[in-house]
Amino acid sequence: MWRIYQYTLCPFSRKVRLALAEKGVSFELVEEFPWQGRDGFLEISPAGQTPVVVWKDNECVLCDSTAIIEYFEETVRESPVLGSGPLERAEVRRVVSWFDQKFFAEVGVILLQERMYNRLIAQQPPNTHLLRQAHQAIEHHLDYIEYLLDHRRWLGGATFSLADMTAAAHISVVDYLGAIDWKTHDQAKQWYSAIKSRPSFRPFLTERMLNLAPPSYYEKLDF
Structure with missing residues (x-):
C-alpha cells in the first residue's frame, strides 16, 4: 500500500x-x-x-x-482529475497554480506561521500586521472564486477537478484556523459545502491538530 x-x-x-x-x-x-x-x-x-x-x-x-x-x-486512468481536453487541462493547471502559489503565499503560509507554528512550536505571539494582510487577501481570493463560479459550474470548468480539490485543500486549512467569514460569500460557501460533502473530503472534518482546535462550525456540512 x-x-x-x-x-x-x-x-x-x-x-x-x-x-x-x-x-x-x-x-x-x-x-x-x-x-x-x-x-x-x-x-x-x-x-x-x-x-x-x-x-x-x-x-x-x-x-x-x-x-x-x-x-x-x-x-491510474480511472477518474481523471485534470480534465478531458488540452484547454480544460490548461485551465485546471492554471487554477491549481493560483492556489498553490498565490493563495498560499498571501494567506496560507502566513496563517500557518502565525496561528499554528508560533503558537504550538515557537510559543510566540502572532504578528497582527501580517494577520490583517492575510485576512484582506482572503477576501480577494473568495471574490475570485465567486467570479469563476459566475462563469462555470466548477473552478476549472464544467466538471469537478483538481482545481476544486486544490482550492478546497488550501481553504480548509484556513477555515480550520478560523480565518474565514463566510457570511459575505454565499456562493463560495455553497461551492465549499458541496466539496465538504464528498466522501474524499470527509476525513478532514474529524482530524485535529494536537492542542489546536478548529471553530465549532468547521466539521458541519451546513455551516
Whole structure:
C-alpha cells in the first residue's frame, strides 16, 4: 500500500489525499512534521517538505504535490482529475497554480506561521500586521472564486477537478484556523459545502491538530 507522509494542516498533503481518494487509490497516513527535520524523513525528501508518497519499503518515492498527482494521473486512468481536453487541462493547471502559489503565499503560509507554528512550536505571539494582510487577501481570493463560479459550474470548468480539490485543500486549512467569514460569500460557501460533502473530503472534518482546535462550525456540512 502507498504511504503518505503528511501532517493534518498541510494543504499540499490534503490536495494529494483528495486526488488519490477521488481516483480510488488506497493509502495510509504517516504523521510527519517537516519543521522537525527528522533524518529519516530528509533521506526520502531532501527538500524536507510534505507530502511524500512512498510505495512499500521506499521502492517508489514521490515528492512534490504536483509531481505526485501527475504520476497518478498517468498511471491510474480511472477518474481523471485534470480534465478531458488540452484547454480544460490548461485551465485546471492554471487554477491549481493560483492556489498553490498565490493563495498560499498571501494567506496560507502566513496563517500557518502565525496561528499554528508560533503558537504550538515557537510559543510566540502572532504578528497582527501580517494577520490583517492575510485576512484582506482572503477576501480577494473568495471574490475570485465567486467570479469563476459566475462563469462555470466548477473552478476549472464544467466538471469537478483538481482545481476544486486544490482550492478546497488550501481553504480548509484556513477555515480550520478560523480565518474565514463566510457570511459575505454565499456562493463560495455553497461551492465549499458541496466539496465538504464528498466522501474524499470527509476525513478532514474529524482530524485535529494536537492542542489546536478548529471553530465549532468547521466539521458541519451546513455551516
